Amino acid sequence: MAKYSFEFKKQIAQEYLSGKGGYSFLAQKYAVGNKDKKMVCKWVKAYKEFGDEGLMRSRKKETYTFEFKLHVVELYISTEVSYQELALSVGINNPPLIAKWVNDFRIAGPDALRPKKKGRKKLLGLTDKEKNIPSALDSTAIDTNVEYVKQLEDELLKLRIENAYLKELRRLRLEDEARLREQQESSTASEETSN
Structure with missing residues (x-):
């Protein structure tokens, strides 16, 4: 998967928001990878929700409480929203993280979401x-x-x-x-x- 620069993603999101084209048009215009309009849609949603930070790759390690993780997993299981929509609604800029929590929960139950002690x-x-x-x-x-x-x-x-x-x-x-x-x-x- 190709990595796109912050400026590139911001330019596409701003063009979409200013009405210069739809998801498919912008994906074709800028030759965005395999996922085409889905990728552009994801960038636009992240930019609308989080601004510039929504498009930047985060280098900091966010930690979430057990209760928060459990709440997010419950929301996903009990509603019919996508990982992307749920991530935006709870203020997380990393939908695959929610997918990991849900998979861990389904495999090992709530204990999988508890923080683990590091080291020996x-x-x-x-x-x-x-x-x-x-x-x-x-x-x-x-x-x-x-x-x-x-x-x-x-x-x-x-x-x-x-x-x-x-x-x-x-x-x-x-x-x-x-x-x-x-x-x-x-x-x-x-x-x-x-x-």
Whole structure:
């Protein structure tokens, strides 16, 4: 995939916003890569929402809270919006990040969205002999009540999201069945009138 400069993307977005052409026209005019008008559309939306920052490649590492990630994943699963639209609505300039969160959530549940500790555990003040022997105190020092409650909360949240998803799926299926019934009734009614 070709990388486009900030100035190039801004020029195209400004031309679109000033009415000098549509997505397809501008994509052809500037010979934008394989995705043609989708790429131009993405640039225009990002420019309208975030201004110049929407078109710049971000070099800073944004961190998001577990609650925010979970909220965004819930929004995606329970609504019929694209990653691009959802990213713009929640103020993220990186739609593939939302796709990653959703995939991680579907694979491993809410725990996949929790922040992970970086690096190795430090064993300060221990001799080489003590480092190799697992301590009985390590296994008992963990407060299982807090972990158990957290696990139950995660499970409850996962079940709520799954429930909302299944309700939406059921609603869509019922709509399809009703539409099919209407089509069958209209086709049988037209056959009766033709006979």
